[in-house]
Amino acid sequence: MAQLSVFQKRIQAEIPLTRALGIELHSWDGSALLxxxxxxxxxxxxGTGFGGSVYSVAVTAAWGLMELALADLGLKGSVVVQTGSIDYLEPVATDFYAICRLPGGEIPGRFRKALARHGKARLDLTTEVFCGTPNSSPQGDPVAVFQGRFVVQDARSTIASQL
Structure with a gap:
């Protein structure tokens, strides 16, 4: 949880929009960010969720997942969204939350190999948006689904940067 608290402060400092949106990080279990x-x-x-806000929260969940997954690998790099689209399935009528999961629950081998060889890799991620109280196992259908491709560049070991 300490890692999440530090990351919350970091994104609020580096991405001012996250403060304006009121984004709060709830959990990171190594495979999903809520x-x-x-x-x-x-x-x-x-009186419903503004599309741009919903999109921004969904992108933040995916971007955050990439940052945290890299940190878990002992790496740091420049994470950027390359492409992204969202389908709005229902109006966002209440407070809302977003869940982004690693494909198959883990960082794909091809992604790891590309990082090791080139210091650069791409990963397609999906974020689901739900209304209500944040829950890592939502019961209903998502109100929006974001799909995006994220690129990590200049990946390097965090251990080497601490020496």
């Missing part, structure tokens, strides 16, 4: 945002600062003229 974050949430309140509806109030993210609402549109109809």
């Amino acid at each position: 974050i949430s945002a309140p509806l109030e600062p993210n609402s549109n003229h109809q």
